[in-house]
Amino acid sequence: CYKIAQISKDDNSQLAVCRVLLAELEAHKDAWPFLTPVNHKVILGYRKVIKRPMDFSTIKRKLNNNLYFNLDTFIADVNLVFDNCEKFNEDDSDIGQAGHNMRKFFHELLHLKK
Numbered sequence: 613c614y615k616i617a618q619i620s621k622d623d624n625s626q627l628a629v630c631r632v633l634l635a636e637l638e639a640h641k642d643a644w645p646f647l648t649p650v651n652h653k654v655i656l657g658y659r660k661v662i663k664r665p666m667d668f669s670t671i672k673r674k675l676n677n678n679l680y681f682n683l684d685t686f687i688a689d690v691n692l693v694f695d696n697c698e699k700f701n702e703d704d705s706d707i708g709q710a711g712h713n714m715r716k717f718f719h720e721l722l723h724l725k726k
């Protein structure tokens with residue numbers, strides 16, 4: 613049963629790493645555009661242009677509902693947040709710049725944890 617215990621321990625420690633990474637993203641000064649889902653009733657065109665919306669609160673809900681298989685599936689959703697941002701916003705806009713800053717910050721976090 614050691615093998616089974618080992619697998620579940622890895623899942624738990626990977627889950628703990630995801631929670632810490634998400635907390636650090638949410639605490640960043642440039643996180644404000646990404647904390648909650650984009651309101652497509654307010655932001656015209658968003659629903660048509662962005663096929664897979666994602667935000668930090670949705671990632672937190674998915675983490676708590678055990679919907680991430682491993683660290684890589686978590687990283688894919690975080691990158692989706694930044695890819696959506698780049699698609700919808702000009703690079704020189706406030707939100708566009710925030711997205712670039714947050715992507716760089718997340719990339720550096722990942723390389724610290726390795």
Ligand SMILES: Cn1cc(C(=O)NCCN)ccc1=O
Pocket residue numbers: 644645646650655696697700701707
């Ligand atoms: C990520 N993103 C956020 C917004 C937004 O307005 N967020 C509300 C901030 N309070 C608009 C476009 C977009 O791509």
